[in-house]
Amino acid sequence: MPIAMVMAEASARRGVEILCIGTELLLGNILNSNARWLAEELAALGLPHYRQTVVGDNVERLKESVLEAVDRSRILITTGGLGPTPDDLTTETLAAAFDTPLEERPELWLEIQAKLTAGGSISAISNRKQALFPRGAEILPNPSGTAPGMIWCPRPGFTVITFPGVPSEMKQMWSQTAVPWLRQHGGVADIFVSRLLRFTGIAESTLAEEVSDLLEQSNPTVAPYAGLGEVKLRITARGATVEQARQLLDPVDAELRHRTGLFCYGSDDESLASVVLDLLRQRGETVVVAESCTGGGVGAALAAVPRASEVLLGGVIAYSNAIKQALLGISTDLLHQHGAVSDPVVRAMAEGARQRLGADWSIAVSGVAGPGGGTQAKPVGLVHIAVAGPHGCQASPVQFGVRRGRLAIQELSVVRSLDLLRRFLLDGS
Amino acid sequence: MPIAMVMAEASARRGVEILCIGTELLLGNILNSNARWLAEELAALGLPHYRQTVVGDNVERLKESVLEAVDRSRILITTGGLGPTPDDLTTETLAAAFDTPLEERPELWLEIQAKLTAGGSISAISNRKQALFPRGAEILPNPSGTAPGMIWCPRPGFTVITFPGVPSEMKQMWSQTAVPWLRQHGGVADIFVSRLLRFTGIAESTLAEEVSDLLEQSNPTVAPYAGLGEVKLRITARGATVEQARQLLDPVDAELRHRTGLFCYGSDDESLASVVLDLLRQRGETVVVAESCTGGGVGAALAAVPRASEVLLGGVIAYSNAIKQALLGISTDLLHQHGAVSDPVVRAMAEGARQRLGADWSIAVSGVAGPGGGTQAKPVGLVHIAVAGPHGCQASPVQFGVRRGRLAIQELSVVRSLDLLRRFLLDGS
Numbered sequence: 001m002p003i004a005m006v007m008a009e010a011s012a013r014r015g016v017e018i019l020c021i022g023t024e025l026l027l028g029n030i031l032n033s034n035a036r037w038l039a040e041e042l043a044a045l046g047l048p049h050y051r052q053t054v055v056g057d058n059v060e061r062l063k064e065s066v067l068e069a070v071d072r073s074r075i076l077i078t079t080g081g082l083g084p085t086p087d088d089l090t091t092e093t094l095a096a097a098f099d100t101p102l103e104e105r106p107e108l109w110l111e112i113q114a115k116l117t118a119g120g121s122i123s124a125i126s127n128r129k130q131a132l133f134p135r136g137a138e139i140l141p142n143p144s145g146t147a148p149g150m151i152w153c154p155r156p157g158f159t160v161i162t163f164p165g166v167p168s169e170m171k172q173m174w175s176q177t178a179v180p181w182l183r184q185h186g187g188v189a190d191i192f193v194s195r196l197l198r199f200t201g202i203a204e205s206t207l208a209e210e211v212s213d214l215l216e217q218s219n220p221t222v223a224p225y226a227g228l229g230e231v232k233l234r235i236t237a238r239g240a241t242v243e244q245a246r247q248l249l250d251p252v253d254a255e256l257r258h259r260t261g262l263f264c265y266g267s268d269d270e271s272l273a274s275v276v277l278d279l280l281r282q283r284g285e286t287v288v289v290a291e292s293c294t295g296g297g298v299g300a301a302l303a304a305v306p307r308a309s310e311v312l313l314g315g316v317i318a319y320s321n322a323i324k325q326a327l328l329g330i331s332t333d334l335l336h337q338h339g340a341v342s343d344p345v346v347r348a349m350a351e352g353a354r355q356r357l358g359a360d361w362s363i364a365v366s367g368v369a370g371p372g373g374g375t376q377a378k379p380v381g382l383v384h385i386a387v388a389g390p391h392g393c394q395a396s397p398v399q400f401g402v403r404r405g406r407l408a409i410q411e412l413s414v415v416r417s418l419d420l421l422r423r424f425l426l427d428g429s
Numbered sequence: 430m431p432i433a434m435v436m437a438e439a440s441a442r443r444g445v446e447i448l449c450i451g452t453e454l455l456l457g458n459i460l461n462s463n464a465r466w467l468a469e470e471l472a473a474l475g476l477p478h479y480r481q482t483v484v485g486d487n488v489e490r491l492k493e494s495v496l497e498a499v500d501r502s503r504i505l506i507t508t509g510g511l512g513p514t515p516d517d518l519t520t521e522t523l524a525a526a527f528d529t530p531l532e533e534r535p536e537l538w539l540e541i542q543a544k545l546t547a548g549g550s551i552s553a554i555s556n557r558k559q560a561l562f563p564r565g566a567e568i569l570p571n572p573s574g575t576a577p578g579m580i581w582c583p584r585p586g587f588t589v590i591t592f593p594g595v596p597s598e599m600k601q602m603w604s605q606t607a608v609p610w611l612r613q614h615g616g617v618a619d620i621f622v623s624r625l626l627r628f629t630g631i632a633e634s635t636l637a638e639e640v641s642d643l644l645e646q647s648n649p650t651v652a653p654y655a656g657l658g659e660v661k662l663r664i665t666a667r668g669a670t671v672e673q674a675r676q677l678l679d680p681v682d683a684e685l686r687h688r689t690g691l692f693c694y695g696s697d698d699e700s701l702a703s704v705v706l707d708l709l710r711q712r713g714e715t716v717v718v719a720e721s722c723t724g725g726g727v728g729a730a731l732a733a734v735p736r737a738s739e740v741l742l743g744g745v746i747a748y749s750n751a752i753k754q755a756l757l758g759i760s761t762d763l764l765h766q767h768g769a770v771s772d773p774v775v776r777a778m779a780e781g782a783r784q785r786l787g788a789d790w791s792i793a794v795s796g797v798a799g800p801g802g803g804t805q806a807k808p809v810g811l812v813h814i815a816v817a818g819p820h821g822c823q824a825s826p827v828q829f830g831v832r833r834g835r836l837a838i839q840e841l842s843v844v845r846s847l848d849l850l851r852r853f854l855l856d857g858s
Binding site: 038058061204215236304318327371 | 453455460461462471478479483484485494513516547556572595597653717720726727729735737738741743745746747749752756785786787799801839
């Protein structure tokens with residue numbers, strides 16, 4: 001059956017699936033970055049993709065997974081199992097699943113031998129199986145490796161496209177051959193454009209209630225995702241052109257920002273740190289940190305952003321009281337009277353850092369990260385944060401809860417302190 | 430049916446499956462790191478695991494995947510879809526798939542409200558659905574978040590265990606509740622004991638060649654895993670008793686350490702930071718940091734370890750040259766002559782920090798993290814590291830490569846600087 005006719009029947013089935021083959025994935029030896037990469041590519045092509053499966057190098061389970069997919073989907077993309085070793089079973093298992101004989105492609109075998117020789121290896125007889133393909137399959141050339149893939153319609157309306165597991169080879173084969181094929185035959189109708197809005201200081205449930213009507217829309221769709229200290233909303237619009245999709249997306253983006261105000265701190269690849277650095281850069285101002293319980297985490301978050309050095313001067317990790325006194329000028333009296341985890345001390349840390357290090361702004365953090373060191377008055381999870389700037393100082397105690405664990409308390413302290421500075425910059429001065 | 434009887438039937442089915450639920454995975458927004466982590470944990474428990482599936486937030490497809498798994502496996506582990514928003518569908522879909530009514534657990538609803546209030550959020554009515562569970566399900570407590578999971582046997586010999594998608598919550602729930610349950614009920618016939626040895630400063634391929642004979646053993650098995658800046662070897666021994674498994678494991682552990690010497694820095698939950706802090710604690714000594722390109726990352730890595738305050742005094746984030754001069758006493762001449770990224774300056778930073786902050790030891794880091802700022806003489810990826818102690822200073826330049834990216838260069842700098850101190854403590858003094 002010609003491919004065009006096969007594809008005409010495709011609409012009855014539900015889209016694309018990804019099947020990743022490799023025992024190393026089931027053992028947790030490697031992250032399935034191929035699935036993520038293919039998923040993102042499919043989303044960008046606007047090809048609906050409903051399921052990913054991982055199975056090991058096992059004939060029976062592989063066959064079972066393939067035959068299940070026939071009933072559900074019109075395109076099955078596989079990765080892995082195209083190598084020369086005995087546990088590389090993909091091509092022969094696919095052929096067996098659809099009762100189709102394997103045939104050697106002599107021109108491929110010559111090509112594989114030439115590649116091995118050119119690469120300084122001796123062509124092993126085991127490589128010969130990489131030239132075997134089911135009768136009727138189109139070859140999907142592999143420009144860099146010895147494992148070609150295939151584009152094969154073993155059943156009407158069902159196409160399987162195979163890739164090796166090596167990410168660089170898979171990506172090259174995808175872009176050079178599979179994408180043009182999918183554009184022509186894969187039923188790509190619409191273009192999808194998506195944007196991620198980022199929020200902090202608001203719970204996922206509260207945000208979702210705030211925008212619940214938009215979560216129920218179908219084009220664009222809006223979907224919430226929660227992370228540690230932040231919530232994200234992904235807006236995805238579908239259109240005949242990028243322009244058309246953007247015209248649907250932009251008003252929803254604007255509406256979401258309008259409803260959520262300062263809770264929305266950025267979009268896509270922005271981070272709280274990058275947003276704070278951008279705000280300061282625009283004003284031509286600088287920042288330093290004075291950190292106790294975060295031990296340098298605020299500084300590291302800022303330093304993670306390219307070009308941070310234009311804004312971030314540095315800071316003091318004042319873990320011990322001696323360093324708080326020596327480098328930030330905190331008096332013994334103040335420490336004695338209020339303790340290191342207190343509003344007066346964290347304000348003094350912020351002011352001390354700002355003045356002594358000669359910056360426009362400063363962030364100070366002092367808290368009880370635990371698991372030890374908590375008292376009834378100052379339990380684990382209590383963190384004092386202060387931000388000092390040209391027009392004064394703002395401070396706020398936060399209670400992250402004793403059960404969070406040390407790492408989460410430290411990470412949330414970093415988020416909250418950056419957000420305090422962001423809000424101070426946006427509405428406080 | 431009591432769980433013990435249910436489990437007695439279990440041997441007919443084929444093991445464990447993982448089902449990850451979330452449209453963000455199908456869109457390629459995030460890597461499926463949960464599946465990898467769970468796979469590694471299952472391997473360590475010796476629980477055979479044959480399939481991973483990913484589906485989106487869609488009732489029909491989720492239901493279909495769950496019902497397929499019933500026929501194949503005896504334990505289904507799910508992640509994701511336990512949040513409060515309308516697209517969090519896991520619990521209700523599971524209940525519907527097995528025709529079981531949902532019931533509110535009033536004590537859970539009180540707990541969720543208390544958690545939200547403690548975290549400074551207002552408890553939303555939508556959170557109430559997180560207290561709904563199918564009749565008969567055991568609750569899998571979530572100590573840090575508002576989304577509890579469950580352990581539920583909806584069919585004889587088939588148990589589903591649900592986790593939220595937030596990795597930190599999932600991991601905590603896994604270790605605290607699911608692992609003990611699986612050890613008791615999961616059909617683990619033999620006892621598996623496993624240990625993770627951690628290495629740094631050696632490539633995975635070199636390490637694998639060094640111990641290739643041990644990688645081929647079947648009991649205990651030894652499997653390598655690579656991470657950023659470290660390589661791990663997991664030793665897993667099988668025996669009728671813990672004692673018996675340990676007797677098989679210990680000699681292989683000893684042999685691996687013997688062959689690899691100082692490359693092995695620790696095991697299991699140890700980190701380079703915790704090992705360094707332990708070494709210093711045993712000697713009753715203290716440490717400070719002086720960080721330029723890592724911006725506080727070394728300090729934060731040390732502060733992440735409980736009881737770090739007994740050893741870590743703090744430090745200086747000397748991002749700008751002005752701070753290097755003011756707080757660490759680096760002379761203008763030295764900076765002018767050699768540049769901030771140089772052996773003399775990083776040594777002076779280490780000595781300055783140690784003396785001025787009154788610690789026994791110090792770690793200093795100065796490098797070009799990029800993407801900008803590289804020159805032919807000092808390309809992106811060049812990092813100078815120094816460690817100073819009571820008996821002198823050791824320094825070493827490292828070239829991590831221009832293509833690594835800023836974050837990896839910063840993270841590798843943290844690893845390498847902690848390792849330099851570890852080696853100095855172990856053999857240099």
